[in-house]
Amino acid sequence: MRFEYPKFQRKLLLRFPCTGPRRPARLYLPGARVSTSSRSQRIAGDTTHADLIMADFPVGNIPVDCNPLVQELAVYWQSIHPSRGLPGRRHFDPCDIPRLLPNLALVDVQRDPLGFTWRLMGTGVARIFGRDHTGLPFDGAYHRGRGSHAYVDACRIVETPEPRWRKDRASFMRDRKYLIVERAFFPLARDGSTVDVILGMILAHTEAGEAI
DSSP states (O other), X not given: OOOOOOHHHHHHHHHSOOSSSOOOOOOOOTTOOOOTTTOOXXXXXXXXXXXXXXXXXXXXXXXXXXXXXXXXXXXXXXXXXXXXXXXXXXXOOGGGOGGGGGGEEEEEEETTTTEEEEEEEOHHHHHHHTSOOTTSBGGGGSTTGGGSHXXXXXXXXXXXXXXXXXXXXXXXXXXXXXXXXXXXXXXXXTTSSSOOEEXXXXXXXXXXXXXO
């Protein structure tokens, strides 16, 4: 039987095709020797989620005890950094992190005036919101609009390009307040400094701990 990516992964890979031969995500692990210039590393032993660490804390305001999926994305974002400046969309290869794709979203940044648009929303994120907002204004997904925590954090990333993390009871929709949402935003910049895309991960679970 031929393996096929889930619908969102196929859509993302079609829009952002792999930049080279498929390879595992470049992760910083305990015992790894990391070269900040080449990002080369030496990894010993098997790789598990428990092994993952963030190489250079702090990563924005992301805590050490964040969800392992957020941690994995944070490590990946670090690993694609060029020697100078921020990584851009061209550095992001979805083939590196296929299992994270359902809970990822890409948000385009517009300037003069400042605004945001959902470029792509993973199936897991769409399930949390109750619909797919791909192609729609970012603030339209939140009932508080530009007063939402997510919109404020997106603006802060543009002003101060570093990752932003938040975990709280869902407030983006009135009928979702029974959910606990964990969200992380990571800046991407084509020129290494001016943020033009936000890479986001959104996870949710019930108070009983059941993932959505």
